[in-house]
Amino acid sequence: MTTFNLNINGQDRQIEVDPSTPMLWVLRDHFQLVGTKYGCGIAQCGACTIHLGDAAVRSCQLPVSAVGDQAVTTIEGLSENGDHPVQKAWLEVDVPQCGYCQAGQIMSASALLKQNPSPSDEEIDSAMNGNICRCGTYTRIKKAIKTASNSEKV
Amino acid sequence: MTKAKTKIGRRAFIKTSALAGGGLLLSFNWLTSCKMTPEEANRLPKEWFRLNGFLKIGDNGLVTIMSPNPEGGQNVKTSMPMIVADELGVDWQDVIVEQAPLDTNAFTFQYIGGSQAIRRGWEGLRMAGATARQMLREAAAKTWQVPVEEISAEEGVLKHKFSDRSAGYGKMASGAANMPVPEEVELKGIEDFKIIGTSRKNVDGLNIVTGKPLFGIDTQREGMLIAMIAHPLAFGLKLKSVDATEARNMPGIKDVFTIKVFNDDYEKTFFDTRTFNEVAVVVGNSTWEVMNAKKALKIECEPISSSTETRSRFGRQYSEHIPAGLESTADHRTRMEAMANKPGEIRRKDGDPEAAFKRAATVIERSYTAPFLAHNCMEPMNFFADVTDEKAELIGPLQKPELTEQALSARLGMPLGNIHIKMTRLGGGYGRRSYAHWLIEAALISQKVRAPVKLVYTREDDMTDGIYRPTYHAKFRAGLDGDNKLIAFHVKAGGIPESPLAADRFPAGAVDHYLAEEWTLDSNLTVGSFRAPRSNFMASAEQSFLDEVAEAAGKDPIDFRLELLDRARLAPVGQNNDYEADRYAGVLKLVRDKSEWGKQQEQVHRGVSAYFCHNTYAAQVLDLVMENDRPIVKKVTCALDCGIVVNPDAATNLAEGGIVDGIGNAFYGELSFKDGVPEKNNFDTYRMIRMGESPKEIDIHFVKSELDPTGLGEPTFPPIFAAVANALYKATGKRSYDQPFLSDKQVVG
Numbered sequence: 001m002t003t004f005n006l007n008i009n010g011q012d013r014q015i016e017v018d019p020s021t022p023m024l025w026v027l028r029d030h031f032q033l034v035g036t037k038y039g040c041g042i043a044q045c046g047a048c049t050i051h052l053g054d055a056a057v058r059s060c061q062l063p064v065s066a067v068g069d070q071a072v073t074t075i076e077g078l079s080e081n082g083d084h085p086v087q088k089a090w091l092e093v094d095v096p097q098c099g100y101c102q103a104g105q106i107m108s109a110s111a112l113l114k115q116n117p118s119p120s121d122e123e124i125d126s127a128m129n130g131n132i133c134r135c136g137t138y139t140r141i142k143k144a145i146k147t148a149s150n151s152e153k154v
Numbered sequence: 155m156t157k158a159k160t161k162i163g164r165r166a167f168i169k170t171s172a173l174a175g176g177g178l179l180l181s182f183n184w185l186t187s188c189k190m191t192p193e194e195a196n197r198l199p200k201e202w203f204r205l206n207g208f209l210k211i212g213d214n215g216l217v218t219i220m221s222p223n224p225e226g227g228q229n230v231k232t233s234m235p236m237i238v239a240d241e242l243g244v245d246w247q248d249v250i251v252e253q254a255p256l257d258t259n260a261f262t263f264q265y266i267g268g269s270q271a272i273r274r275g276w277e278g279l280r281m282a283g284a285t286a287r288q289m290l291r292e293a294a295a296k297t298w299q300v301p302v303e304e305i306s307a308e309e310g311v312l313k314h315k316f317s318d319r320s321a322g323y324g325k326m327a328s329g330a331a332n333m334p335v336p337e338e339v340e341l342k343g344i345e346d347f348k349i350i351g352t353s354r355k356n357v358d359g360l361n362i363v364t365g366k367p368l369f370g371i372d373t374q375r376e377g378m379l380i381a382m383i384a385h386p387l388a389f390g391l392k393l394k395s396v397d398a399t400e401a402r403n404m405p406g407i408k409d410v411f412t413i414k415v416f417n418d419d420y421e422k423t424f425f426d427t428r429t430f431n432e433v434a435v436v437v438g439n440s441t442w443e444v445m446n447a448k449k450a451l452k453i454e455c456e457p458i459s460s461s462t463e464t465r466s467r468f469g470r471q472y473s474e475h476i477p478a479g480l481e482s483t484a485d486h487r488t489r490m491e492a493m494a495n496k497p498g499e500i501r502r503k504d505g506d507p508e509a510a511f512k513r514a515a516t517v518i519e520r521s522y523t524a525p526f527l528a529h530n531c532m533e534p535m536n537f538f539a540d541v542t543d544e545k546a547e548l549i550g551p552l553q554k555p556e557l558t559e560q561a562l563s564a565r566l567g568m569p570l571g572n573i574h575i576k577m578t579r580l581g582g583g584y585g586r587r588s589y590a591h592w593l594i595e596a597a598l599i600s601q602k603v604r605a606p607v608k609l610v611y612t613r614e615d616d617m618t619d620g621i622y623r624p625t626y627h628a629k630f631r632a633g634l635d636g637d638n639k640l641i642a643f644h645v646k647a648g649g650i651p652e653s654p655l656a657a658d659r660f661p662a663g664a665v666d667h668y669l670a671e672e673w674t675l676d677s678n679l680t681v682g683s684f685r686a687p688r689s690n691f692m693a694s695a696e697q698s699f700l701d702e703v704a705e706a707a708g709k710d711p712i713d714f715r716l717e718l719l720d721r722a723r724l725a726p727v728g729q730n731n732d733y734e735a736d737r738y739a740g741v742l743k744l745v746r747d748k749s750e751w752g753k754q755q756e757q758v759h760r761g762v763s764a765y766f767c768h769n770t771y772a773a774q775v776l777d778l779v780m781e782n783d784r785p786i787v788k789k790v791t792c793a794l795d796c797g798i799v800v801n802p803d804a805a806t807n808l809a810e811g812g813i814v815d816g817i818g819n820a821f822y823g824e825l826s827f828k829d830g831v832p833e834k835n836n837f838d839t840y841r842m843i844r845m846g847e848s849p850k851e852i853d854i855h856f857v858k859s860e861l862d863p864t865g866l867g868e869p870t871f872p873p874i875f876a877a878v879a880n881a882l883y884k885a886t887g888k889r890s891y892d893q894p895f896l897s898d899k900q901v902v903g
Contacts, residue, residue: 035365075365098227100581136814
């Protein structure tokens with residue numbers, strides 16, 4: 001067990017945990033931030049996507065010991081009231097079916113748009129290919145990303 | 155366009171018997187403990203009045219509608235309350251939706267499966283709204299001392315026709331709750347619908363995009379422990395011993411033991427499937443600690459003996475033989491081919507098929523196969539349980555809570571009244587969550603450790619301890635006469651361990667000489683419902699075959715199908731034909747128009763397919779382009795006839811999902827086995843369709859209809875496999891007979 005000082009969604013948090021524990025389980029089990037989802041545990045589905053700094057990362061493969069002083073943002077911290085342009089676009093297009101993968105999709109999409117505010121179809125495909133949607137909402141996800149891309153500053 | 159009368163005529167009077175039962179006419183204070191925004195909290199009324207099991211009205215006019223069925227992504231949590239709200243006559247903005255608990259007194263058919271939620275819920279939901287509306291009118295009539303016929307109730311306001319008296323529903327809610335339940339209620343005419351038929355956004359949309367704890371796996375409870383199972387590594391094996399010496403001493407671990415899911419003398423129902431009846435369990439403080447300890451278990455297994463189980467399906471008993479042995483896909487293939495070359499059980503015979511084949515000018519014979527598939531719901535199987543000596547509380551995602559509750563009651567020896575199941579949103583179901591053995595497992599674990607427990611399957615457990623879509627085989631023969639008319643049709647279908655045949659489906663009824671046979675082979679692999687069970691293979695095989703027959707007959711594939719449907723409509727052959735030929739033809743014609751079928755586009759290869767299952771007609775045209783030898787689905791055009799469309803945009807979303815899912819499984823879906831071991835256990839090897847492989851465009855069209863609604867969870871899934879196969883043929887010149895169509899050797903890019 002080791003003590004870690006983390007910055008999660010703008011707040012300083014302290015946790016005593018085994019250093020190998022993936023951030024996914026630190027967030028879900030220890031901080032009750034359950035918006036970040038478990039899907040595969042091997043960084044193949046993207047359900048656990050969070051932001052480390054500005055980059056989208058798979059939290060199931062990110063040991064808590066590797067986080068250091070980088071800011072962690074989860075779906076709960078993406079905006080105050082669900083009004084991030086990507087979240088608003090998701091609601092406008094009414095993307096979700098079961099909804100389980102959508103937090104991860106939104107975290108990948110928001111990281112993409114921060115880095116590239118006007119991505120092409122191919123750039124969207126490439127950035128989002130790591131996120132599986134078992135319900136098959138891909139055409140809506142793409143439409144929502146384009147909606148957000150054309151809206152206010154992301 | 156197809157137009158037809160509804161079963162419920164305009165201004166029909168319907169008895170409310172389906173709604174009678176417990177929970178009526180209660181009024182009570184209600185304040186939930188869930189977190190709300192200040193704006194939401196300000197809108198809450200001081201008091202709620204429950205008018206029936208489906209709804210309660212606040213003193214300020216706000217309405218809470220209970221969504222009776224579990225929500226698994228089909229959007230029933232929005233669409234079902236819309237039906238109630240329309241008949242009640244309220245503004246959708248004034249409606250709060252809540253997930254109803256499992257309550258067999260207040261609700262019927264509280265499950266999702268077979269695309270039946272909307273179809274079977276329709277009448278009851280309408281009556282729930284209409285009954286409450288009638289009670290509000292009665293209350294206003296009593297208050298104002300005027301005849302009830304003179305009172306209108308629309309958009310949350312009661313008005314007297316011949317005076318200026320009016321009142322919001324909230325003002326009359328208390329009085330309405332004390333009115334007797336009317337014997338008969340007036341239902342709206344279709345032309346008067348204000349909410350049904352309009353697109354309304356997912357009521358859980360904001361909760362989903364902000365990551366709120368909606369799913370079973372998100373359940374948290376003070377003192378809650380985490381549990382995981384470890385099962386035998388191969389089908390055909392059972393636990394012999396579990397050495398937990400190391401695991402027990404690992405940090406955070408509370409206990410390791412084994413459980414037996416069902417007792418030996420328990421008569422399983424159809425949904426109590428469980429091959430690995432005994433599993434090892436690790437319980438600890440946190441997920442990561444339990445995951446690590448699970449890896450340290452040393453499990454020894456031994457072969458199962460063959461057995462025969464007696465089970466019941468909706469009261470009807472049947473027996474299931476489970477053979478011993480370690481099964482492999484290669485062996486399955488050999489055995490299926492052998493069965494296809496032997497006579498099967500005849501399920502339907504029209505005319506004299508053999509004589510017709512003898513005199514046919516052309517006979518075409520083709521065989522099709524499909525592999526086992528894993529459901530791969532994104533939310534792995536899980537359930538929360540808190541079981542004490544007195545009661546059992548269960549929270550989580552499941553499709554058939556009513557049946558599961560009975561199985562749990564039998565297993566715990568606890569009366570149904572002491573069992574409380576709370577349904578959470580499902581992170582996908584597709585049939586897998588109809589088989590709720592994990593709920594029983596969670597309950598047994600909680601009972602053993604005497605603490606609240608959340609059981610979570612790892613992805614690997616979810617995939618390797620599945621209840622799979624069976625593997626299937628179908629052999630077809632078609633006989634054309636000298637004029638290229640289809641005179642004989644023969645289908646022989648089977649699978650391991652179930653047959654996919656539906657003998658009375660198209661083209662039965664459209665061909666003079668028709669023969670349908672089936673066979674099965676036993677297996678110890680567990681199988682169950684998977685999005686449009688059986689149809690998901692038969693549609694693919696049959697619609698691919700018809701494409702090839704049409705080509706041999708020198709006919710356009712849509713014209714060829716329409717000719718057959720014409721025959722079935724005008725002079726149907728045989729009995730019990732399980733489709734309406736005009737509705738079937740209707741979707742084909744609509745998709746032909748909307749896809750501009752006859753128009754050639756350079757480098758675009760088109761495939762058509764149509765199918766009827768789960769009470770809904772679907773026809774699809776798929777446009778494929780090849781880029782660097784890799785097929786890209788440019789566009790799918792789809793026509794659907796599902797009667798009245800309750801929530802068009804949500805219906806479109808679900809229809810799109812079935813198409814994407816089908817394309818993914820047609821291209822990549824496969825779970826193979828070697829010596830009883832599933833050869834894939836996670837998404838690094840099990841190929842799921844991803845955004846780059848998804849259609850660039852999907853264009854959904856609904857036949858305008860006044861018929862009662864049917865479902866959409868399944869119907870777009872089965873036919874798309876054949877639309878893919880038929881377009882691939884146009885692109886490559888090679889027919890695809892064996893799923894998945896893109897094997898490793900074919901995948902380029």
